Structures are given as C-alpha cells and as structure tokens.
Amino acid sequence: MDTLGELLGGGARARGGLFHRMVLRPPWAVRVQDGSPLALLSMVHGDGWIIPGRGAPWRLREGDMAVLRGPEPYTVADDPDTAPQVVIHPGDCCTSPDGVDLCERMALGVRTWGPDPDGGALLLNGTYPFPGDLSRRLLAALPPVLVLGAEEWDCSLMPVVAAEVGRDQPGQQVVLDRLLDLLLISVLRAWFARPEADPPAWFRAQGDPVAGAALRMLHEQPAHAWTVASLAAKVGVSRAGLARRFTSLVGSPPMTYLTQWRIELAAQLLREPDTTLAAVARRVGYADGFALSAAFKRERGVSPSAYRAAVPAGAGS
Secondary structure: OOHHHHHHHHOOOOOOOEEEEEEEOOOOEEEEOOOOOEEEEEEEEOOEEEEEOOOOOEEEOOOOEEEEEOOOOEEEEOOOOOOOOEEEEOOOEEEOOOOOEOHHHHEEEOOEEOOOOOOOEEEEEEEEOOHHHOOHHHHHOOOOEEEEOHHHOOOOHHHHHHHHHOOOOOOHHHHHHHHHHHHHHHHHHHHHHOOOOOOOHHHHHHHOOOHHHHHHHHHHOOOOOOOHHHHHHHHOOOHHHHHHHHHHHHOOOHHHHHHHHHHHHHHHHOOOOOOOHHHHHHHHOOOOHHHHHHHHHHHHOOOHHHHHHHOOOOOOO
16 A cells, blocks of 8 residues: 555554534634634535635635634635634534534434525535644645645546535444545645645655655554664665655654654554454564653654553444
C-alpha cells in the first residue's frame, strides 16, 4: 500500500464519523464549532461561502468539495455577511446563536436537517469527530481550508455517499465510516495531483526509486527490526546514500520517520480498549510495553495510558 493509503487505512481511520445533509433556504448561515479535527463539505445544490475563523472567505460553487482542518470554528453561508442562524456544537448538537436547542425542530429525516424541506441549497458534510481518527502527519500536510472545484475532480463516490447518508440499516455506521475515508483520500489525491500543487515531502517521495521504496517497506513492515543498513540493503543502495536521499526528500532520517510511524500506529491501536500495551508494543516493533511507553511519551508528551484514558467513549468501537 502507498504512503497516503497507509496514513488513512493503516494508521488511522474514521470511527463514528458524522454525516449530514443540510437543506437551507437563503438567507442562511451555519456556524460550526464542534472542535473536530477535519471535515469535508460538498455543495450539492446551490452556491455558498466558507468563512474561516481567520483569513478571507472561500467561494463554494455547486459540485465543489471543501476540506476544513479543525479544531478552529468556521461558518458556511449563502453570503459572507449573513449572520449565523444555527450553531453546531460538539456531540452533534445544534442550537440557535443564543443557545436554544434546534435538533428536534430542524429534523427532516435520517441525518437530514434544516429549517425548510424545500430549501434551494443542499450541503453534504462528513466529519471526523475524534483527534485520533487521522494521522498527525496527514493533518500537518493540509491547509486550514482547501476547496477542490467540481471541474478538478470526478468522483463516482458522491452518489453513493448521498444515498447512504439517508439510510438507517444494520451496519450503517461502518459503511459511512469507510465512505468518509474513501471520500477523503479521493479528494486528497486530486488535490495533490494538481499541476500547481505543493504536496508534502512524504507524498512527493513516493515516486522516488530509493526513498519511495524505503517508505513502502517501513509502512508495510513497521514491526521489523529495521536499521538504516538493513533498509539500504533491501533498497539496493549504500547506507549513506539511503540516509542522504531519504532525509532530503522526506524531511527526516529513516529511523526518525519509522519511530513517528510506529507511534501513529500505536496511538490507533490504543483506542481498542481490550488491546494490552504489550500487544500493541509487539505489533509496532517494540520489545515490550516499557520501551513503547518511553518512545510514546517522547513523541506525544503523554504516556500510552494517559492517551488511552483521553480517548472519548465509543471512539474505539
């Protein structure tokens, strides 16, 4: 699997992802302050604007897709000057700006809400609600707001997503979680592939015969007892040649990158409540829980037990 795929599929993925359809009639504005690390927003019908907490507004035309990196709040509106009528809070709760609960009043069906079922604007949004759902490396590669024009991508997933959001069947959350991951990776592939794009170093390095090959090995076998020498031998270059090229293209030495990737995987595994620290350590290449704990605290600033305790209830199920 390539590095982008691993960062989404192997290292982190949606669990309890939230999807909604918002049916709105002008003038409309929705303030989102749910603290989520990442959200996707598609303008299915009509036009609108994204007004971030900092910076200029972004135009959102019919068919466009936006990715918003949290946890900073933002507003989606028909016009930048429209005052918000709805505020989205953590826990999938919506209120008026003065705090009146609007959940029941605005419910229009399964994962669908709005003040008017015949509103001319239709937005579809998907949210990763928990910080552990996505790799730190991936989040660091994204701007606060990116907008991909309808003409810049051709995603056959959107009709499937639109249909599944309105369904309420057994296993529906699992289906929606996987669709959220697929939608995100589809958007990011198109975003990074643009001629004017400035993708992160680890993404560009995938095409290099030396650094790319080493990246794939580290991602495919993180528990292997890698050294720079053994990795260089597998790639077919000298130790110095690998270290120099990998560091130049990826931005960090091979063993530093491996440590960061192992800790990303460990953080994901720690969200499983029944997985022991020793089992996590073995799966990511550490001799025991003590060695993993030391490395985890160096990278994350907290112990594995403290990290696990901070995971919201239900995030690991």
